[in-house]
Amino acid sequence: MTRNFAAWPIILLLTVLSLPLFVMYLFLLVDTFSNTAPGSLLPNEFTLEHWRFLIDPTITGDVWKPTLTTFLFASSMMVIVVSVSATAGYALSRLALPFRRFVLSGIMVMHAFPSVTLIIGVFLVLQFAGLYNSLTGVILVKASLMLPFGIWIMKGFYDAVPWEIEMAGVQDGASRFTVWRRIILPQVKPGLLSLALFAFIDGWSEYMLPRILAPSSDFEVLSMYLNTVSDPNSSTYNFNIFKSVGLFYTLPVLALFVLFQNRLMNIFGGGTKG
Amino acid sequence: MQISINNFTKTFDGTPVIDDMNLTIRDGEMLALLGPSGCGKSTTLFTISGIHRMDRGQLMFGDRDVSGLPSQKRNVGVVFQNYALYPHMNVFENIAFPLTVRKDNKADIDREVRAIAALTHISELLERRPGQLSGGQQQRVALARALVRKPDVLLLDEPLANLDAKLRLEMRSEIRRIQLETGITAVLVTHDQVEAMSMCDRIAIMKKGEIVQIDTPADMYSNPRTSFVAGFLGNPPISFLSGIAMENSFSVAPIKLRVPLGVHEGIADGTQLKLGVRPEHFGPEGDIAVEGKIAFAETQGRENLYDVALADGSVLRSIQPAGRNWALGEPVRWFIDSKSAFVFSNDGQRL
Numbered sequence: 001m002t003r004n005f006a007a008w009p010i011i012l013l014l015t016v017l018s019l020p021l022f023v024m025y026l027f028l029l030v031d032t033f034s035n036t037a038p039g040s041l042l043p044n045e046f047t048l049e050h051w052r053f054l055i056d057p058t059i060t061g062d063v064w065k066p067t068l069t070t071f072l073f074a075s076s077m078m079v080i081v082v083s084v085s086a087t088a089g090y091a092l093s094r095l096a097l098p099f100r101r102f103v104l105s106g107i108m109v110m111h112a113f114p115s116v117t118l119i120i121g122v123f124l125v126l127q128f129a130g131l132y133n134s135l136t137g138v139i140l141v142k143a144s145l146m147l148p149f150g151i152w153i154m155k156g157f158y159d160a161v162p163w164e165i166e167m168a169g170v171q172d173g174a175s176r177f178t179v180w181r182r183i184i185l186p187q188v189k190p191g192l193l194s195l196a197l198f199a200f201i202d203g204w205s206e207y208m209l210p211r212i213l214a215p216s217s218d219f220e221v222l223s224m225y226l227n228t229v230s231d232p233n234s235s236t237y238n239f240n241i242f243k244s245v246g247l248f249y250t251l252p253v254l255a256l257f258v259l260f261q262n263r264l265m266n267i268f269g270g271g272t273k274g
Numbered sequence: 275m276q277i278s279i280n281n282f283t284k285t286f287d288g289t290p291v292i293d294d295m296n297l298t299i300r301d302g303e304m305l306a307l308l309g310p311s312g313c314g315k316s317t318t319l320f321t322i323s324g325i326h327r328m329d330r331g332q333l334m335f336g337d338r339d340v341s342g343l344p345s346q347k348r349n350v351g352v353v354f355q356n357y358a359l360y361p362h363m364n365v366f367e368n369i370a371f372p373l374t375v376r377k378d379n380k381a382d383i384d385r386e387v388r389a390i391a392a393l394t395h396i397s398e399l400l401e402r403r404p405g406q407l408s409g410g411q412q413q414r415v416a417l418a419r420a421l422v423r424k425p426d427v428l429l430l431d432e433p434l435a436n437l438d439a440k441l442r443l444e445m446r447s448e449i450r451r452i453q454l455e456t457g458i459t460a461v462l463v464t465h466d467q468v469e470a471m472s473m474c475d476r477i478a479i480m481k482k483g484e485i486v487q488i489d490t491p492a493d494m495y496s497n498p499r500t501s502f503v504a505g506f507l508g509n510p511p512i513s514f515l516s517g518i519a520m521e522n523s524f525s526v527a528p529i530k531l532r533v534p535l536g537v538h539e540g541i542a543d544g545t546q547l548k549l550g551v552r553p554e555h556f557g558p559e560g561d562i563a564v565e566g567k568i569a570f571a572e573t574q575g576r577e578n579l580y581d582v583a584l585a586d587g588s589v590l591r592s593i594q595p596a597g598r599n600w601a602l603g604e605p606v607r608w609f610i611d612s613k614s615a616f617v618f619s620n621d622g623q624r625l
Contacts, residue, residue: 164358167325170345171352172372173423182371186362 066225074203080143081199089154110148157191282331306470309480351420359404366400501622546620553593560609
């Protein structure tokens with residue numbers, strides 16, 4: 001193999017540029033497992049005490065309940081987004097719907113619309129529906145805000161599936177629904193998987209919506225929990241514990257990324273290679 | 275099963291594609307719908323399959339009127355041009371799909387799939403995915419899948435278009451063999467006259483949404499009804515000379531060519547006519563002499579192909595066995611076999 005240019009200057013440049021980020025993450029990791037003397041830069045002892053919040057609820061309050069809530073929040077949102085996008089995307093891609101163009105451009109606009117600006121309207125709707133201050137309400141709002149993106153992505157995946165495959169299925173005697181479920185859906189599986197991951201991660205990291213739409217409810221998601229931990233006025237304020245909780249909060253997202261990074265990239269390639 | 279199409283009319287977005295077409299496909303016959311692109315042959319095929327609906331007309335499978343039935347209820351097998359195999363299923367699952375949709379029991383499905391795989395010679399490929407198959411093998415799988423539930427009619431949409439030349443020859447005879455062995459009624463859509471002639475019992479030539487002629491390949495070749503049909507069948511194609519009727523002869527005055535009209539006597543002198551001469555009916559032997567120059571020569575191995583330019587600029591094609599090879603530019607005095615030439619009126623109708 002011949003190279004047109006040497007790789008090392010680029011690698012060096014990238015290293016220098018990403019060094020601050022890298023050091024930051026490194027210290028985040030190191031600090032959660034060690035104590036540093038005041039004024040010193042380097043840690044002087046190894047300790048697990050910052051991770052005690054995992055088993056001892058007296059330190060910052062029980063962490064597992066918010067974790068479970070967050071998990072529930074992210075997965076319900078994922079289920080809604082994936083199932084609605086999978087069906088709506090198919091309908092928009094394949095069926096002769098009335099107002100199809102209108103719906104399509106509507107979705108496009110919604111996708112580009114900053115969702116925060118909708119918050120007052122959303123508030124009114126939730127209030128009216130009696131879902132204000134409830135986990136269900138927040139899940140529904142979060143999911144619907146993600147739907148334009150999901151539907152649009154899934155439509156793209158469906159568009160890439162050849163018509164003939166679908167016609168062959170119909171010709172083989174299967175109903176449109178069976179064709180969709182047994183033939184078309186497997187073709188867009190990469191899209192579904194990456195959409196599911198995106199939805200989950202998006203739900204996992206949500207802070208704004210629960211905060212605004214359920215300010216006085218009895219549930220708490222991890223981002224809100226982290227916020228309480230980091231409150232400098234609280235009696236339990238401890239910067240290293242804050243870092244540990246932060247790391248704990250990030251871990252699932254990191255793990256998902258590492259496990260599925262190829263799949264996630266798929267969504268931008270838009271390719272469905274059977 | 276006999277398929278009949280009666281008074282079939284179809285328009286797409288206001289443009290008429292098929293106008294009042296009638297066609298009967300006999301039981302167990304393989305019929306080719308042959309024509310240039312845009313002639314409505316695929317529309318006809320997909321109307322039989324149920325993908326397109328008729329605007330007007332009636333479609334009969336035997337005694338059953340299926341005009342209003344959706345594809346699922348028609349029992350039609352279709353082989354698509356790109357085969358349309360299901361990429362996530364292996365060959366066995368692909369072939370079994372129509373049966374699993376019908377909810378046959380497992381043992382029956384297994385037996386049926388293996389039987390049809392044996393017929394199409396893909397028994398050893400059942401575990402593979404479509405992506406691991408060659409074009410010809412994919413074609414066989416598509417055929418097997420279309421045939422497995424014993425359809426009333428098998429529809430083939432340009433089945434050979436995506437194959438390379440050698441495979442095309444092989445699959446041509448394979449499709450015909452399988453069709454004959456199953457005795458199924460089949461319709462083949464193609465724009466390739468060689469395919470149509472070599473595979474089918476009868477050919478329906480279509481032009482602009484109408485069937486121009488329907489006949490056996492041999493009859494259609496030797497007895498074309500219009501110049502369009504004559505020009506479509508035969509490779510190398512027929513060549514045409516323009517002239518007028520003169521004293522019961524076809525005459526091209528500038529080159530003093532006169533071909534007796536024989537049975538077509540009594541055409542008024544001066545009527546514009548066209549003479550169609552197939553390449554095998556023009557050469558060193560025959561009865562009407564024509565002088566010209568070799569304008570193009572192509573070696574095909576067993577035969578050579580020549581274009582002979584006449585003095586008035588018109589061209590006659592000839593196919594000759596290799597041996598005595600004429601060179602480019604060489605003047606020749608060759609002959610038209612007048613009994614085998616076709617006479618057409620100026621609008622293309624055969625006289």
